[in-house]
Amino acid sequence: MERKNLAALDELDFAILSCLQEDGRMSFTVMAETLKVSIGTIRTRCNKLIEDGTVNIIGRVNPDKVGFNSYAQIAVFVRPATLIDKVARKISTMPEVSFLAGTSGDHDLEVDVMCRNNEHLVDFINRISKLAGVNQTKTTLYFKVYKYAQPELGLLKY
Known part of the structure; x- marks a missing residue:
């Protein structure tokens, strides 16, 4: 797996990633309000982060709750x-x-x-x-x- 160059991510990208780590279902509207940028900017950045493989939006299961x-x-x-x-x-x-x-x-x-x-x-x-x-x-x-x-x-x- 090729590692993405850290320099290619800026402060906004990291802020978006932090929002998604907090709540993977956070809406673009809430993210935009939290980060004080437009919804379009959030949408574009999120799509880029998904397309380049920086982030995958998944449901993280608690192993204990499902029998592991x-x-x-x-x-x-x-x-x-x-x-x-x-x-x-x-x-x-x-x-x-x-x-x-x-x-x-x-x-x-x-x-x-x-x-x-x-x-x-x-x-x-x-x-x-x-x-x-x-x-x-x-x-x-x-x-x-x-x-x-x-x-x-x-x-x-x-």
Whole structure:
């Protein structure tokens, strides 16, 4: 995935993104009033941010409320290392995966998953353990999630 050049976003773009993070259903009218610009400006900017892939408007589900009660982080060790990308691509297609990254240090991939229960989690771990190149996995079960959020855009300098 290609990263958008941060310099291409201005203060208004970040303000719009912050509004959408607060309420993804916020109307253009409310945003325009809040940010003291015209509705047309908001509409144009929002459409640009959607078209260029900066933002996707989605419904974010609370996993606990819909029956996902088993969260875990799985460290994946891949051998030989030349298979890391292939293994990552396969894991990325699995619906339980909420986060996947290549890492430095002891393991090669970090996978965060949300499963219905521990039996579902064990099944998931068995599936990735059988992938060609997966040498070992190490699972850390999350007992309680205290914060689940996106980064605060206000921390960025424009």
